[in-house]
Amino acid sequence: MRAIGDKIVIATHNPGKLREIAALMERLGIDCVGAEELGLPEPEEIGNTFADNADLKAREAADLSGLPALADDSGLCVDALHGRPGIFSARWAEDADGKRDWIRAMEKVWRETEATEPDAPPAAHFVCALAVAWPNDGQAETFEGRVDGTLVWPPRGDRGFGYDPMFVPVGHDQTFGEFDPELKHAISHRADAFRKLVAALGE
Numbered sequence: 001m002r003a004i005g006d007k008i009v010i011a012t013h014n015p016g017k018l019r020e021i022a023a024l025m026e027r028l029g030i031d032c033v034g035a036e037e038l039g040l041p042e043p044e045e046i047g048n049t050f051a052d053n054a055d056l057k058a059r060e061a062a063d064l065s066g067l068p069a070l071a072d073d074s075g076l077c078v079d080a081l082h083g084r085p086g087i088f089s090a091r092w093a094e095d096a097d098g099k100r101d102w103i104r105a106m107e108k109v110w111r112e113t114e115a116t117e118p119d120a121p122p123a124a125h126f127v128c129a130l131a132v133a134w135p136n137d138g139q140a141e142t143f144e145g146r147v148d149g150t151l152v153w154p155p156r157g158d159r160g161f162g163y164d165p166m167f168v169p170v171g172h173d174q175t176f177g178e179f180d181p182e183l184k185h186a187i188s189h190r191a192d193a194f195r196k197l198v199a200a201l202g203e
Contacts, residue, residue: 001141001200004068004132007031011061011071013042016161021072023185024194040064050074050087051142054131058140062133074128074189076163078109078151080117085109089163103155106166110153122151124167128189130197141200145192160184
């Protein structure tokens, strides 16, 4: 994998994702700037997979900014819902005006899960695809991570973001919403994808 350099655009308008990704990248000595800070638009996610969406977001941010760009596409996949909400995880939280209400999204996930499989532990996993792209040359590389767990109700904890307060990773009894951020950074789907990216940088 080619070098990134000392500055990269984080191609997200989600402040929670920006914080997590920047914390991971800065450990490599790479300065990060958010897409919103640069006034970059938020592209429509028209891909069929997490990797497709991460790739298109990274390529657009790189071309518009003239800097290497890192994009994330991630979401919650519930076994009882055949992998939904999946790539539509953020859209499940949107209201008619496009504003995101994660409490409502979690309620929808729990309601549909209970209706489908009321008596079984609700197995789920988070997936994260990270894509790195370089400006104006069409090159991009994608890395995918995953963490398995179960859903709980009611949600617990006010840390993290998105569906974190209802997800308990395997081997733990706290939700991601209750986790210390450093511990979440060590075991999350995003951390898994990031380890693969770092390994590729060292090749």
